[in-house]
Structure formats: C-alpha cells, structure tokens
Amino acid sequence: MNLKELSNRLGLSPTTVSRALNGYPEVSERTRKRVMDAAAQYNYSPNSRAKRLATGRAMTIGHLLPMSKEHEMVNPIFSDFIAGAGRRYAEEGYDLMLTVVRDEDEAETYRDLATRGAVDGVVLHGPKTNDPRITTLTSLGLPFVVHGRSSNVPTEYNWVDVNNRRAFERATSLLLDLGHRRIALVNGLAELDFAMRRGAGYSDALQARRIAVDEDLISHGEMTETYGYARTRALLRAPCPPTALILSSIIPAIGARRAISDAGLEIGKDVSVVVYDDDLSYFRNDGDVPTYTAARSSVRYAGRRAADMLLDTIANPTASKRHLLLEAELTIGQSTGPAPEMRRYLDQG
C-alpha cells in the first residue's frame, strides 16, 4: 500500500492525502478524518526512503562506536548514553544510526556519512585533547554535539559535559578531610580529555592543602575490572601504599575491591575508595547507604540532554553554539572512612 493506491481508493489526489496526513491546513477536517481512518485501516505509513528523498532530510542521527584494534573494548557507559539519547530521538521521529568502526577509519566515516546524506547530525563520544574529529566535523558542516569537551580546540562547538574537574576536586578533598594523605588516582586513558580534567581536579585539591602530587600514585588505563584489580594490587604492594583510592569508573572499582579483599584488607576501613559513578543501569550504587562513596552523574541523562541539544541545533542551524555543564553529586557510601592513623587517634580519643 502506497500513497498513490491509498489516494485512489479514497478518490482523492496524492497531494491531498499527503497534506491530510502531515497536518497541513489546506485540507478540511472532514477529509482529514477520512484519510486518517483509511490510513489506519490499510495500515499505511509513508515509505521512509521516499519521504526522506523528497524532504531532503535524513531524519536520522548518527553515533559512531569506535573500536581500536589493540584493546577492542566497548565503553560500558555507551549503552546507557544511547538509551537516554535514543529515547529522545524516537520521541521526535528521528532514527538512530549506529556505526561500528575501527578508530582509524573514524574521520573517513564521518565524511562518508555527510556526503551520503545519511544523517542529519552526529554525537561525538570520548573526545581527546585537541580532538581532530571536531575540526573534521566542523569543516564538513555536519551538525554535532560532543559528549564531553576537548581542550585547545580553536573553534566553538556544542557540548554536554560533567564538571569533572570539580567532581574530582571535591572527591579528593573529602578524602583529605578524612585524614588521608596518600591518595591514589586510577584514571582513564591519558589522552582522553575528561581524564585530564579529572587529574587536574585531583591535583588542585592536593595543592590547596600543600600536598605534593606523587606521580607514582597516578595511573591511566582503560576502565576494565582487570585494570582496577591489577593497579590496586600493585599500589597496595608498594613500599608506601596509599590509604585511599579514587577511581574514574565503577568498573575498575570492582577490581579494586577484589584486590583489597585479596590483600586481606577491608574496604572503607583499611583502604578508602571513592568512585566516579555514571549511574549505570545494571550497577546501581544506591540503597540506604550506597556501596561506594561516589561522585555521581547519570550518563543516561547526559544522553538525553545531548539529544535535545542536537535536535535543537538541527532545527536552528544558525544559532550560536550550545553548552551544558552538569554537576556531579557527591554521596557518601560504605567505601570511605577515616585514614588508619586518624582512626587510631579517634579510637583513643
């Protein structure tokens, strides 16, 4: 069943039927009703491909899922971000197109999406410092929103980000307040912009208390359970181990817990742990007292807001660039407590 056939059955022209269905005012309500009913009856909906050709709009938003050859990992936060964004797309009649791509092909893929006219806009994930993809997308003239920010990019661009620096500054301060002085930072890959910002927040807090930053306590890696385990284990075996850890995601924190437990230590007592919590749907860190003390910000919500921003950009292409900085909330859970020395002091008191 297509438009021509439907209009034949109704004894109307395709023009009128099309207008009736798309809510144009040039058609009487009586006719519109008749058309709508017939469309429902024959289960007609306009062919996407034809519609998109005629309107010149793809009605599709693209997301690239880049996979590197060495560590071919899918970012675990990706699915929750997509869930948030995709819900909005669906509500607005947009489709979501996901392209799994080797990361060396990423720029080429953006170019391809643009010239093919396959999407009306894209979301850029995991920006690095001075990310070249931003320049690429800008020059392609393809509307886009960055999830995160990229330092040192000369041009303006749309972004939705969390105040990572402040979140980690606050997390570090919390541990300092508890008497911890040797605090390890288990951070994301060094080239990622958010990791850089988090590192800066951590350093800020230490320096505000005149505590030197010990590079041995800082590490960068992919946010896997294995990485969290290996790194924590190494830290605890060092000559002068930290009394507290800050981890950039809840996934490596799972590994950290395992390493702490393996070492015969207790989390929240012998070793304090603060995590950055993206509020992943399968790993809710809530309850009366959350398992982990955490700086929390819902990545799903970020996805929703990024979608809003992108759709708005597509609708108003000439408007100035949009920015949204979300704040993480710091919630106390079971994984933090006074530093061991402090604990002895308190016990005496």
Place this chain on the structure above:
Amino acid sequence: MNLKELSNRLGLSPTTVSRALNGYPEVSERTRKRVMDAAAQYNYSPNSRAKRLATGRAMTIGHLLPMSKEHEMVNPIFSDFIAGAGRRYAEEGYDLMLTVVRDEDEAETYRDLATRGAVDGVVLHGPKTNDPRITTLTSLGLPFVVHGRSSNVPTEYNWVDVNNRRAFERATSLLLDLGHRRIALVNGLAELDFAMRRGAGYSDALQARRIAVDEDLISHGEMTETYGYARTRALLRAPCPPTALILSSIIPAIGARRAISDAGLEIGKDVSVVVYDDDLSYFRNDGDVPTYTAARSSVRYAGRRAADMLLDTIANPTASKRHLLLEAELTIGQSTGPAPEMRRYLDQG
C-alpha cells in the same frame, strides 16, 4: 555534488556514471577509471536516500532496545552483541538502526519499521518462552534472526543461541564433583527463555545424581550487581546455606563476591561460585587463572554470527530457516574448590 553534476563534468550520461561506479560490465575500463577518479576528486558518493528509493532496499538492519518502565535497565551484554553484529553490517555496506522503545510498544514498532520500509531485517533480543514477537515478525514478512530461542513457537525461525542447558548442566556437575550438594542457582528473569533452559540444565545435573531440586535455592531476577548481592546475602543467612552458587551472568557475580566477603567468607573456599560469562569487553575473566570458574561464550561472536545469518537470509529469502547452536567452554578459575565438608576430609587424608 550529485550524479547529474558529476556526469556533466565528465561529459557522460548519468547512466554511464552510475554503472561505472557500481561495477557494471557495460562500461569500458578506461571510462570506469575516468569516472572513479573524478568521483574521488570531487568527493562524490551517491546519496543514500535516493539510492535506497531507487533500489527499493533500505540497506539497514534494525535492533530494538526495549526498556521496561519498572526496571529500566539496558542489558549489559547488548553493547557487545551490537559491536559484533555492527562490524559485519559495516563490512557489507549495511547501516545499523537502533530503536529505543518502551517494551509495550515493541510489536507496534516492528510493524512500523516494516510498513515504512525502514529496515531490511531485524534482530530479536531476549526472547521469552513462546514469544509473541516471533509470530508478529513472521506475519510481517520481515526477515529476522533471534538471539536465543523461544520454546513452543509453532513456526520455524532463524536463531543463534548458546547451548545454555548443557552449559548449566556441566557447571552444576562440576560443583557436584567437587562435593557440593547444596547449590544455589541465581538465574535471569523467569520469563526469559534462556533462563528456563539454564534452569533445566541445572535440574538435569542434580537429578542425574538423585539429588532433589530445592526450590528455595533457585531465584530469578534482573542481572544487576545489586540483585547478586541481595540474593547471595539472603542465601548465606538462611538456616541451611548453600556451599556453592551458579550465577547467570558475571554482573550479579560481582555482587555475590561482595556479599560473600561481607559475610567474612572466602570465595572459592567457603563458597564456590560458577558464572556464566558472556566475555564482556570491560570485564574480561581471563589471565593465567581466571577470577571466576565460568561457562564462557562470547556474545560478541554471537552477534557476528547472527549478522551473518541475517544478511544471508536477506540475500536468499526463500532458503530454509537457519540455526546455530554455540557451545560454551567451561574453564576453571579461582572461584571454585571442594565443598567445605570435602575439604575437611581431604585435609585429614
């Protein structure tokens, strides 16, 4: 730059240019080369929307990401499955379209995708027993592949599944061999077909040893960390706690570990744990000795094979239905050991 403009510059007809680019034999190699070069120079690639209208093919595969209102969780294995499947789509020139949908709208969405002609086929996730979606898709005539199987569906359909029953039968047998007699099963949601099969495998193994199935040891839930924690905690506090646990995913196993640790017990010694491991990219359970004893089967590989199957079905629509049953491998890790009573016996020996 479109086809007409390109052909103008070349002094050729659109027909010839189109044929040259699409590798048809009616064009001389010399002309083809000239066209290809010009296309590269002007960075031309055919407009997807027009191409798809003309060919009548969407060149797109659909995946639905259903989200229920109560427990709005994204299945953590989804992203790895997509990564595997999406890679194949990209290689074959297909796009991947993801639709985030409230699960009560799922059937309606399939119908819409079909009538709109938005996709050439879909992958069905998380089939329940006698899943109505299979009937819907069959009647729509939309090619599809099920990731998993659905019992009691009268018609034939394509599927890629793991031999869940055997995997759980073997996992249970392993624990029985180690002397465990009270083995808990922490399973997925009861309505999911794979949970049913896993339960059957578990029961098979017990009954083969003439051990009665204790319903109190079996539970169903969503595979979150929180669920694994709560359930394990409850089990360990019961009057007659199990000495071993089998968990349907590595995610609740994380919670189980936490509960065991909280109870002052040691995993692999006081309590044995076997997990079903989907080989998630951010939670690799490998190393010299894996953390968990596990029945492992890569969900990413399953995604790739499902994609193969679907593309093949689209190319040969009349062929008979295809099935692929993958076997999980059972690998011994650090989380299992002899049952405590057995251990005492062995220690004496």
Place this chain on the structure above:
DNA sequence: ATGCATTTCCAAAACGCTTTGGATTTCCCA
C-alpha cells in the same frame, strides 16, 4: 568494403513521496 556481433553509451522511466502553483468550489456579505 560488407555484414554481424560486441562494445559502449544514452534517453527516459521508475522509485514513492513532498511541494509548488494553480484551478475549482464554497462561503459570506452587500
């Protein structure tokens, strides 16, 4: 040189929709 098969290319139709620019009808008021 001639005839025939190949090679090489093209004009025009088709895909299914939207949208432009009228044409026709209806309505309202003087």
Place this chain on the structure above:
DNA sequence: TGGGAAATCCAAAGCGTTTTGGAAATGCAT
C-alpha cells in the same frame, strides 16, 4: 444575485538515484 475571499483540492514538477530498452560506434571475419 453578484463578487471577492476563503476553503478545498489537484496536476505536475521535483528529490537523486537505478534500470530498461535501445541507439550508435566499434571490431572482426569475410
């Protein structure tokens, strides 16, 4: 009962490809 405005509808021209059905040019053997 006109006349103009408003309401209602339509024919036809796109949108940018692919594909059908030839036409012209070339190559080869005679």
